[in-house]
Amino acid sequence: MPLQSDYLNNIDDRSDLKDEPKTLTAPQAVEMLQRRLDPVFGEGEGVIRVFESDGILADAAAGADYIKIRSDAIFNERDVRALEVHEGLVHVGTTLNGQNQPICTFLAKGPPSSTVTQEGLAILMEVIAFASYPTRLRKLTNRTRAIHMAEEGADFLDVFGFFREQGYDEDECYSNANRVFRGSLPNGLPFTKDLSYLKGFIMVYNYIQLAVRQGKLEHIPLLFCGKTTLEDMRTLRQLVDEGMVAPPRYLPQQFQDLNALSAWMCFSNFLNHLSLDRIEADYANIL
Template sequence: MSRRKLPDDYQKTIRALSDRIVQAQTPIRVLDAVKWDDSVRQSFLKHKGKSMPEVDRAYYDSRPLAFDSVEKKLEFQNIERDITRHLGQFNPVGQIMRRMCKEYRMVIRMLEARGTADFGLISQELYGAASDAFHAGDPTLADLGLMLSDYLNKIDDRGDLKDEPKTLAAKDAVDMLQSRLGAVFGDDTIRVFESDGIVADAAAGADYIKIRADAMFNERDVRALEVHEGLVHVGTTLNGQNQPICTFLAKGPPSSTVTQEGLAILMEVIAFASYPTRLRKLTNRTRAIHMAEEGANFLDIYHFYREQGYSMEESYGSASRAFRGSLPGGLPFTKDLSYLKGFILIYNYIQLAVRKGKLEQIPLLFCGKTTLEDTRTLRQLVDEGLVIPPKYLPPQFRDLNALSAWMCFSNFLNHLSLDRIEADYANII
């Protein structure tokens, strides 16, 4: 594609402003700021799950943020003002950077409100709510959660769909994952190592994936980590770090979380790395958030998980995800809606891109920590030479033949009535 030659001073201005955003957001670590420490878990389990976790506003006050929130909000406000001063009101890349500054200020406001009702309300502004519809007249995220649960319940008793035993220790998973990612990114690009300091089974960083040292895995788990954490989360970070001018693409505010998790879940599906147990985990997170939005407290969510056969430890861990940053009887932290919400939005976007013949826009989702609303602008920025196409792409997005064929069929199938199909197939299934 042809690229318009841009003045060097214009590119330098954008790079300088972009670098200021990257620098300003460095100490903001949302999940670290909202998580409950292990003493809360130990106390809850000591009381056999019969009393609410000991978390109140004073608990969060005892764990101060790693930055001065007033100064940090002012810093982003000054960057936003300088973006307008140097680039004008309607400059496309300036509009993206200004929105990021506004979003980071809202993130700080949310973290300032830990342990109050405002925390949950601001969380809904940033990540959405379970009662949100995808489009006018469409079902909500809560409807999707119930629908998927119903489907999963119908196949739950099949013995041939049971998970394989988790026989891989963390060290084995590290070696297997390191080998697979090395074949895609190069041997020294991504590091995989064991860690004692994480709650989840795995966590991705800028150029690494940490595996919890005491966790056990099976090969399906490792495959899911490969595509979810490696090909998407680390891959898009590396692509963002590779940007010579729009360096802000290496860092993602909450709005990019929906795109990130949507791409990751889509990759699990099209790489045949997903499975019913994994889908139920994501579905339960959505249902738990919806229940909390409707007034359920921590113990209600905890018993929701226990009734599905999860252990006390697993049920505590899942319930605490919904209330971290909030109070055990307050509104939930809604970040975990990003998985199913992002999957639906990304799937619809790709389907529409194929229908309209705009395949070139699909790989741009991997340019960095992108958001769906910026994809048209990203195409313009690539044409102008301000953004470079992604270096690292999953095979399914590097060669769009199979994905395009699938979406062509999908576009047609969307016009068929499932109720009519079910009635017609009644005698054969």
């Protein structure tokens, strides 16, 4: 986590990486997101609905066959792209794949035990679909750090101050601190769901790496069969072989092309074994 924070801090002040202005209203974001998801899930079939809502705290939230957009939220195109991938292709997609199961329709339901895998899969999809961006990663990292602070005894004001130090405005600081202490007290224990994003990303990434390493590529798309957990993947594979579980109907392009995904993972595994300190020393005169 500190290493990732260092990377993000080093590029934070670059003017060419500043976020696009948020100029899209909720109705515009709804229209754009619906237009992008229709070709994936079936245009004209009403498989997935995108609509405004006044009853959510987050900018967006996914349900079984819909995505709600908060009515007063403002977006840019990159935000909408992230929602398309995270909420649409992963969260709604896995739910619909679960509903389409001939027998094991319970895979459409997401028990708490599936949260880490599902959120990790969504973050991984953001990365490999080029839908993520430094501000997004910084937000996830800071939320994780804030939870750690609360676990170590920090109260609401301490966490609020931490987000101020990270450059957020007061409204964002309050919202982020409030997120950490959801369902708790200002000096109580944190709500730790936000740990699932980065923890899940690491776990799902490692699972795919090992699947490629062991030549078990057929296991990878099964992550989208429904609200799966990594602990159940071996059993899920057996159920597929027995005809009890159907392969996912809705599968992102990045996971349809196992040739490209496995090549990416092979190169990634190789690069992970290189020493960045040694590389930095070797490149000292050219970078």
